[in-house]
Amino acid sequence: MTTPPRISLSGTNYEIGYNHGSSLRVQIARQIESYYEMFQNSSKLDREGVHRRAREYEATILKLVPHLHQEIVGIAEGAGVDVLDIVALNVRSEIVLGEFQDGCTSISWKVVGEDGKSIQYLAQNWDWVRPVQQNLALVEIEQEGKPTIKMVTEAGIVGKIGYNSHSVGVLLNALRASPTDTSKLPIHVLLRLCLESRTASEALSQIEKYGAASAQHILLGDLSGAQCLELSPIRNHCIYPKDNNFLAHTNHPIENTAIKEPSEFPGSKERLGRTHEIVETIGPKNLSPHRLRETIFNDGKNGNFSICASENACKPKWIRIMTLFNIVICLKEGSEPTAEVVFYNDSAAWIDPKNVLLL
Template sequence: MTTIPRISLSGTNYEIGYSHGSSLKAQIARQIEFYYGMFQYSSKLDREGVHSRARDYEATILKLVPNLHQEIVGIAEGAEVDVLDIVALNVRSEIALGEFQDGCTSLSWKVTGEDGKTVQYLAQNWDWVRPVQQNLALVEIQQAEKPTIKMVTEAGIIGKIGYNSASVGVLLNALRAPPTDTTKLPVHVLLRLCLESRTAAEALSQIEKYGAASAQHILLADLSGAQCLELSPIKHHYIYPNSDNFLAHTNHPIENIAIMEPSQFPGSKERLERTYKLVETMSSKNISTKQLREMIFADGENGNFGICAPEDMCKPKWFRTMTLFNIVTCLKDGEPTAEVVFYNGSTDWIDPQNVVTL
């Protein structure tokens, strides 16, 4: 199985970026090569075409969140690449809009934990293409007067899936729908702003202030509860937990009628239905991270369209999606924690010996 690097970053945004870029230089080079191939295949964009789009987003990032632009510059200089290449990585969801099929399944569940105390779980299988797995990293970011961030991200990308020391956590599901708006912030930048927030309400205010450049779903939570944020450049819509304090989301809009998919995301509705069905078989008391992995996220029903999905060899190489990792975040009074398991292609992938603490 691929060894996933773990890096700790601190200092100014530029210093954080430079350390990120220099520490993950090889991974960033592979990311750029891979995504430029994907952009050429999916969007018919050569390098200059990608840079042309990236320039518009760079101007927005510089205007709205100049500190994070400095971090992007730092990554580029640390990795010794063009800054527009790093911008392109951070807006890859917006550039490849409508073509990707990363079939992620995410959930939030507020339950009674093993110790009898209330626990807010955030958990997700993240599905994408196999070549990206070797470019993932476990990242910790310490910044003055901000919560410490812990996340699983792709090399070169400043925000992704994770949580912070203030017990704010985020998950991500891609939604494939036009339009995009380069005057608003890309989803990976919004995720970083969420992870810098001290409460879910503060994170939500950042999203509402800056807007989302593309249609995406963020599952946002803190100790007070969770919300599904179905985001769109046109209109946001928020979904709240059911009577069992449970929420789940996959890769289609559930309630936001402003998000008009050009085609149905394969398997998304079936995965969502399957998730709710599996949860109905579980008690909301004494739930553990191990139970969530074994009873929900290891489920292989529906094959390539399942919650835990093997690689689909029938698709073009750019879109052979598969489950790459599972994360279960536990938000509770005291120290929040998360466990991550990286898929190794076999049935024993969730074995305890494969579990790493984020």
């Protein structure tokens, strides 16, 4: 694929949003078209039905995090679209909860480098439908009084997968479960609040303060370590690393009994088990982003349900899930945080070092 656009945003939240919208105007238009097709085919929701649901979440965003509502308004005006279309992009996980199957595999691994300093790796393959890949962007956001954010996001969405200048990083796995609660914040808005936080502890307090509108998993970490947050409108639950300082999560709840899946997420348990198998064989020594990519994240065992998943052409295009990109975030003691991103291209060449982008 072509390299995704890279944009740098700063100023007030409205200015950040407006420049986001104007810079990614073409991608946002494609995103809206793609998601409305998915909404219609997966949940029989037309544009009016989507707007009805989006309107409820917009009121919550305006009430709880007005600065991000201003950003959403700015994105809409910069892109020349209805603000409810941008709200719909930001709450797409909540609008059709349980219908989408965006399967992702996330890990954290805290190790000691050759220089004796600790390194916290946060890494994942992000799996979703091919049409969205052309609408991804590498985004940097500078806000007064807050850490600088670097993330990979979908055009029009205010928060997603990445890290900030205070060495706080976040990853995302979708979970499929009821209920939803429109009085709480959508997952992509919560991810943005995490990325605005100075520590993982501060990010967690933000999540607890506002609550998650749907069941989702965030892998949250900083230099002190990482934790899996299995979120639900009913009750949140944290999973901490065991003795090997390793965590992994896919697309099913592991410990949060408040999350009740309507059906098992295909391949999720197999991917989780496979991740632990690989970790046992490679060990923590001489770990690097490239080694993680070529071992865990390039693994093709279990076919279309593998950690590195190819598109299943037999399925309708709006549910043909495949790996779109890999990200490895490196939070190192005494160093600036960094991240490497590689976009999937249907061949093993995607893990070649020359295809790596620095976020």
